[in-house]
Ligand code: SF4
C-alpha cells in the first residue's frame with residue numbers, strides 16, 4: 001500500500017535554510033491571489049534562485065520564508081508554490097523524517113491521488129497545534145517547502 005505523509009503544519013520546512021523555487025504557474029497563481037500584477041509580485045516578493053535559472057521566494061532576515069507570518073501561518077497557503085505542496089510526498093530527502101512531523105499513513109493508490117490533489121488545508125490556529133513551536137529544527141542544504 002502506498003504511504004501518504006500527512007502534514008502536521010509544524011512549519012519547520014518554512015524555516016529551514018534553502019529556497020522556495022517558483023514555477024511560472026506558481027507566479028501567475030500567487031500574483032492573482034495577492035491581487036498584484038506578475039511584475040509587481042516578482043519585484044516585491046521574489047529573488048533569483050541559487051541556480052540562477054529562475055525565481056525563488058524572498059527570505060526573512062532569520063532565513064524563514066517571507067510568507068510565513070509571526071503566528072506561524074503561510075500567508076499564501078491556498079496557492080502556495082508546488083515545491084511546498086509537494087513535500088514530503090512528491091519529493092523529500094534522506095532523513096527528512098527527523099525534522100518533518102508529517103505522519104506516515106497507509107492508503108490505497110486512489111486515496112493517495114485524491115489526497116495529493118486536494119487543495120491545501122488552512123493552517124490551524126497556533127493554540128490548536130502545539131507542534132508549531134518557535135524552535136528551529138534545521139538541516140543544512142535542505143529546501144524549504146511546506
Ligand atoms: S508553505 Fe511555502 S510559501 Fe508558505 S510559508 Fe511555508 S515555505 Fe513559504
Ligand code: SF4
Nearest residue numbers: 007008011013100102
Ligand atoms: S511538511 Fe513536514 S516540516 Fe513541513 S509543515 Fe508539514 S509536518 Fe512540518
